[in-house]
Amino acid sequence: DQQVKQNSPSLSVQEGRISILNCDYTNSMFDYFLWYKKYPAEGPTFLISISSIKDKNEDGRFTVFLNKSAKHLSLHIVPSQPGDSAVYFCAARGYGQGNLIFGKGTKLSVKP
Protein backbone atom coordinates (compact mmCIF):
# COMPACT_ATOMS: atom_id res chain seq x y z
CA ASP A 1 0.00 0.00 0.00
CA GLN A 2 1.39 3.37 -1.02
CA GLN A 3 2.26 5.59 1.93
CA VAL A 4 3.00 8.62 -0.23
CA LYS A 5 0.62 9.39 -3.07
CA GLN A 6 0.79 11.85 -5.90
CA ASN A 7 -2.55 11.43 -7.59
CA SER A 8 -1.88 13.64 -10.60
CA PRO A 9 0.55 12.02 -13.01
CA SER A 10 0.82 15.22 -15.03
CA LEU A 11 0.14 18.96 -14.86
CA SER A 12 0.31 21.60 -17.56
CA VAL A 13 0.66 25.30 -16.67
CA GLN A 14 1.20 28.50 -18.63
CA GLU A 15 4.46 30.35 -18.10
CA GLY A 16 4.13 33.03 -15.40
CA ARG A 17 1.19 31.33 -13.67
CA ILE A 18 1.25 29.33 -10.45
CA SER A 19 1.97 25.59 -10.44
CA ILE A 20 0.49 23.61 -7.55
CA LEU A 21 1.68 20.05 -7.03
CA ASN A 22 -0.09 17.93 -4.45
CA CYS A 23 0.92 15.02 -2.28
CA ASP A 24 -0.98 12.93 0.28
CA TYR A 25 0.44 10.57 2.87
CA THR A 26 -0.98 7.96 5.19
CA ASN A 27 1.68 7.46 7.87
CA SER A 28 1.32 9.82 10.85
CA MET A 29 4.88 8.92 11.93
CA PHE A 30 6.40 10.87 9.04
CA ASP A 31 8.31 13.84 10.48
CA TYR A 32 10.08 15.31 7.47
CA PHE A 33 8.91 15.95 3.93
CA LEU A 34 10.88 16.83 0.82
CA TRP A 35 10.29 17.70 -2.81
CA TYR A 36 12.71 16.60 -5.51
CA LYS A 37 12.84 17.60 -9.16
CA LYS A 38 14.02 15.18 -11.82
CA TYR A 39 15.02 15.79 -15.41
CA PRO A 40 15.27 12.85 -17.85
CA ALA A 41 18.46 10.77 -17.54
CA GLU A 42 19.48 12.61 -14.36
CA GLY A 43 19.17 11.82 -10.69
CA PRO A 44 16.60 13.65 -8.56
CA THR A 45 17.65 17.10 -7.33
CA PHE A 46 16.62 18.33 -3.88
CA LEU A 47 14.27 21.30 -4.09
CA ILE A 48 12.75 22.16 -0.72
CA SER A 49 11.80 20.48 2.54
CA ILE A 50 9.60 20.97 5.57
CA SER A 51 9.63 19.59 9.08
CA SER A 52 6.40 18.29 10.58
CA ILE A 53 6.54 21.03 13.23
CA LYS A 54 6.02 23.69 10.57
CA ASP A 55 3.19 24.38 8.16
CA LYS A 56 5.01 26.45 5.56
CA ASN A 57 8.49 26.82 4.14
CA GLU A 58 9.44 29.25 1.42
CA ASP A 59 12.53 29.45 -0.78
CA GLY A 60 12.39 31.94 -3.62
CA ARG A 61 9.72 30.90 -6.11
CA PHE A 62 9.06 27.64 -4.23
CA THR A 63 6.79 27.26 -1.21
CA VAL A 64 5.79 24.03 0.49
CA PHE A 65 2.66 23.87 2.62
CA LEU A 66 1.98 21.10 5.12
CA ASN A 67 -1.48 20.28 6.49
CA LYS A 68 -0.91 17.57 9.08
CA SER A 69 -4.55 17.09 9.99
CA ALA A 70 -5.32 16.33 6.34
CA LYS A 71 -2.01 14.48 5.81
CA HIS A 72 -1.48 16.63 2.76
CA LEU A 73 1.34 18.75 1.42
CA SER A 74 1.66 20.90 -1.66
CA LEU A 75 4.41 22.59 -3.60
CA HIS A 76 3.68 26.00 -5.10
CA ILE A 77 5.87 27.41 -7.84
CA VAL A 78 5.25 31.03 -8.74
CA PRO A 79 5.86 32.32 -11.29
CA SER A 80 6.31 29.13 -13.27
CA GLN A 81 9.07 29.06 -15.88
CA PRO A 82 9.65 26.70 -18.84
CA GLY A 83 12.83 25.47 -17.10
CA ASP A 84 10.64 24.16 -14.28
CA SER A 85 9.33 21.47 -16.64
CA ALA A 86 10.37 18.19 -14.99
CA VAL A 87 9.02 15.35 -12.89
CA TYR A 88 8.44 16.36 -9.27
CA PHE A 89 8.63 13.76 -6.52
CA CYS A 90 7.21 14.14 -3.05
CA ALA A 91 9.11 12.20 -0.36
CA ALA A 92 8.66 11.56 3.35
CA ARG A 93 10.82 10.24 6.16
CA GLY A 94 9.61 8.36 9.20
CA TYR A 95 10.62 9.39 12.71
CA GLY A 96 14.06 7.92 13.46
CA GLN A 97 14.39 6.51 9.97
CA GLY A 98 17.02 7.32 7.37
CA ASN A 99 15.42 6.29 4.10
CA LEU A 100 12.85 8.30 2.18
CA ILE A 101 9.53 7.05 0.87
CA PHE A 102 8.69 8.53 -2.50
CA GLY A 103 5.51 9.15 -4.43
CA LYS A 104 5.28 8.17 -8.10
CA GLY A 105 5.87 11.72 -9.29
CA THR A 106 3.99 14.41 -11.21
CA LYS A 107 5.23 15.53 -14.60
CA LEU A 108 5.00 19.32 -14.83
CA SER A 109 4.97 21.01 -18.21
CA VAL A 110 5.28 24.79 -18.28
CA LYS A 111 4.29 26.19 -21.66
CA PRO A 112 5.79 29.45 -22.95
Place this chain on the structure above:
Amino acid sequence: GAGVSQSPSNKVTEKGKDVELRCDPISGHTALYWYRQSLGQGLEFLIYFQGNSAPDKSGLPSDRFSAERTGGSVSTLTIQRTQQEDSAVYLCASSLNRDEQYFGPGTRLTVT
Protein backbone atom coordinates in the same frame (compact mmCIF):
# COMPACT_ATOMS: atom_id res chain seq x y z
CA GLY B 1 32.56 20.15 -5.31
CA ALA B 2 32.01 16.78 -6.94
CA GLY B 3 28.60 15.24 -6.60
CA VAL B 4 27.60 11.60 -6.25
CA SER B 5 28.92 9.51 -9.12
CA GLN B 6 27.74 6.09 -10.28
CA SER B 7 29.13 3.57 -12.70
CA PRO B 8 28.37 2.21 -15.16
CA SER B 9 25.75 4.60 -16.50
CA ASN B 10 24.15 1.77 -18.47
CA LYS B 11 24.38 -1.99 -18.07
CA VAL B 12 22.82 -4.66 -20.24
CA THR B 13 23.08 -8.19 -18.94
CA GLU B 14 21.63 -11.59 -19.67
CA LYS B 15 19.16 -13.19 -17.31
CA GLY B 16 20.97 -15.28 -14.72
CA LYS B 17 24.20 -13.28 -14.73
CA ASP B 18 25.51 -11.31 -11.73
CA VAL B 19 26.01 -7.54 -11.89
CA GLU B 20 27.84 -5.02 -9.70
CA LEU B 21 26.87 -1.36 -9.55
CA ARG B 22 29.20 1.21 -8.02
CA CYS B 23 28.52 4.43 -6.11
CA ASP B 24 30.99 7.12 -5.06
CA PRO B 25 29.30 9.40 -2.53
CA ILE B 26 30.08 13.02 -1.82
CA SER B 27 33.27 13.24 0.23
CA GLY B 28 32.52 13.50 3.93
CA HIS B 29 28.95 12.27 3.70
CA THR B 30 28.39 9.65 6.35
CA ALA B 31 25.12 8.25 5.03
CA LEU B 32 24.66 6.38 1.76
CA TYR B 33 21.43 5.07 0.26
CA TRP B 34 20.45 2.85 -2.66
CA TYR B 35 17.08 3.20 -4.38
CA ARG B 36 15.69 1.90 -7.64
CA GLN B 37 13.09 3.29 -10.00
CA SER B 38 11.17 0.95 -12.23
CA LEU B 39 9.33 2.28 -15.27
CA GLY B 40 6.44 4.55 -14.25
CA GLN B 41 7.11 4.08 -10.55
CA GLY B 42 8.50 6.19 -7.76
CA LEU B 43 11.82 5.54 -6.12
CA GLU B 44 11.91 2.35 -4.07
CA PHE B 45 14.26 2.21 -1.08
CA LEU B 46 16.73 -0.68 -1.05
CA ILE B 47 19.42 -0.22 1.61
CA TYR B 48 20.88 2.50 3.87
CA PHE B 49 24.36 2.81 5.40
CA GLN B 50 25.02 5.24 8.26
CA GLY B 51 28.59 5.54 9.47
CA ASN B 52 29.82 2.34 11.08
CA SER B 53 26.36 1.14 12.07
CA ALA B 54 24.86 -2.03 10.67
CA PRO B 55 23.10 -1.19 7.40
CA ASP B 56 19.32 -1.00 7.14
CA LYS B 57 18.59 -3.74 4.59
CA SER B 58 14.83 -3.67 5.02
CA GLY B 59 14.18 -2.58 1.41
CA LEU B 60 16.12 -5.31 -0.38
CA PRO B 61 13.57 -7.27 -2.44
CA SER B 62 15.28 -10.66 -2.23
CA ASP B 63 18.44 -12.39 -1.03
CA ARG B 64 19.84 -12.00 -4.54
CA PHE B 65 20.51 -8.38 -3.65
CA SER B 66 23.39 -7.30 -1.42
CA ALA B 67 25.47 -4.19 -0.86
CA GLU B 68 28.73 -3.27 0.76
CA ARG B 69 30.29 0.00 1.75
CA THR B 70 34.05 -0.14 2.07
CA GLY B 71 35.99 2.28 4.23
CA GLY B 72 32.91 4.34 4.85
CA SER B 73 32.99 5.66 1.30
CA VAL B 74 32.47 3.73 -1.96
CA SER B 75 29.54 1.33 -2.13
CA THR B 76 28.81 -1.62 -4.42
CA LEU B 77 25.33 -3.03 -5.01
CA THR B 78 25.44 -6.63 -6.24
CA ILE B 79 22.55 -8.44 -7.88
CA GLN B 80 23.05 -12.17 -8.30
CA ARG B 81 21.26 -14.32 -10.90
CA THR B 82 19.53 -11.31 -12.43
CA GLN B 83 15.90 -11.55 -13.49
CA GLN B 84 13.99 -9.43 -16.00
CA GLU B 85 12.04 -7.75 -13.18
CA ASP B 86 15.36 -6.38 -11.88
CA SER B 87 15.45 -4.02 -14.88
CA ALA B 88 15.30 -0.48 -13.48
CA VAL B 89 17.35 2.63 -12.85
CA TYR B 90 19.42 2.13 -9.70
CA LEU B 91 20.06 5.38 -7.85
CA CYS B 92 22.57 6.07 -5.12
CA ALA B 93 22.33 9.03 -2.74
CA SER B 94 24.44 10.36 0.09
CA SER B 95 23.83 12.81 2.89
CA LEU B 96 25.72 14.56 5.67
CA ASN B 97 22.74 14.27 7.96
CA ARG B 98 19.39 12.55 7.60
CA ASP B 99 17.70 15.47 5.91
CA GLU B 100 18.77 16.28 2.37
CA GLN B 101 19.89 13.39 0.21
CA TYR B 102 21.95 14.12 -2.89
CA PHE B 103 21.47 11.71 -5.76
CA GLY B 104 23.78 10.42 -8.42
CA PRO B 105 22.73 10.12 -12.09
CA GLY B 106 21.82 6.45 -11.71
CA THR B 107 22.70 3.21 -13.49
CA ARG B 108 20.16 1.95 -16.00
CA LEU B 109 20.10 -1.84 -15.76
CA THR B 110 18.48 -3.88 -18.51
CA VAL B 111 18.17 -7.63 -18.08
CA THR B 112 17.49 -9.44 -21.34
